[in-house]
Amino acid sequence: MATELDRYLRDIRENLRLDPGEQDEVLTELEAHAEDRLEEMKEAGLSEEEAVQRCVGLLGSARVVARQIYEAHSQGTWKQALLASMPHLIFAGLFALKWWGSGWLPVAMCPVVATAVFSWGRGRPSWLFPWLGYALLPVVIAGLLLLYLPTGWAWSTILLYVPLVLWLLSYITIKAIKKDWLYIGLMLLPVPSFVGWFLAAQQDAGFAGFSLGTLNHYALWIGLTSLVLAVSAAVFVRLRKRWLKTTVLVVSGLLTLGMVAVASGRLSFPVFLALAILFLISLSVPALLEHRLRHSRQPLTP
């Protein structure tokens, strides 16, 4: 098929951000439409080149068509919205009931990790990403616990652990970005508030006296921030437009961080600002990476 039409369909593919199966169906349908149109134009006496140019013009802007098709597909069901909010609700429950430091954390982590691993291998639906964020929590906690090992052991273990974690995070990030960079934001949503709570609790107990149980001091507030995150994840899944989804991520990340600052009274303004900037950077980097990944790919034949 003519190159200009190939380029048009490739532009659509690059801006669709749908599951591979859905994406292929959309492109096959548009290609069939273009073939019908080209056939008609050639029968009317137009040259191949003229026909392709007119056909692409009649189809309309690739970006607009891709955006509208994305919006037709991007709204999740209420069931998917509930699934996306579930891990946040589990953690809200853990804290609201003050079960965080009393052995219930591993019990809660089992279904979270199992759901994340199971759904990762089954098409990575949008509701998976909040589960994935929490499933990575043991990785972070294990990393923090390494700091408490005897001096010689700590360094050698960290030298092994850090590259392994970086590899795991890069693998997940690249796979998620190939689907849609917004999912990285959905996955990282609890990070600013959780880091904020850890910092606040550590200031209360000091580095040596800090344990996971120290967080129980802020249990109700942590429960409340998790509830806000649960609502945000559900709203994210239900929204159609990308700019609204992005706004939900930014607002809920900053709102929960603000809640940490107000409730704990332990985050100074510079620390709050630094966490907010880090959160915004962590949202922007996947967007930039996605842009680079898309533009570095070889031309595709749809």
Next chain:
Amino acid sequence: MARRQDLMKGNIDTLLLCLVNQRPMYGYQIMKELEGRSQGYFRFKEGTLYPALHRLEKMGLVEGRWEALSGGRQRRYYHIRKKGQAALADKTAEWQDFFTAMNLIFRPVNP
């Protein structure tokens, strides 16, 4: 022209449901029918037809089914569903009420 596009935008669902209610159709065929039967009044960027069809499908009003043609080509025919027929009946009644009310206003009043 912009006003016509706005009118079209507000009624595209009804138009599409009405056409696929008559018989299952594929995208290009729907576009030709719209253009032909309206004597060129309903003309729009062709690519924007598919978001509307996919939205109706997501709402459970129509169902797209692939049919293979000779030469390995495929076409996606849209079939109306029961929910779509009910929605079309509602929209048609709404449109007829509106049309009647407009006519009553346009009609000159007898002194």
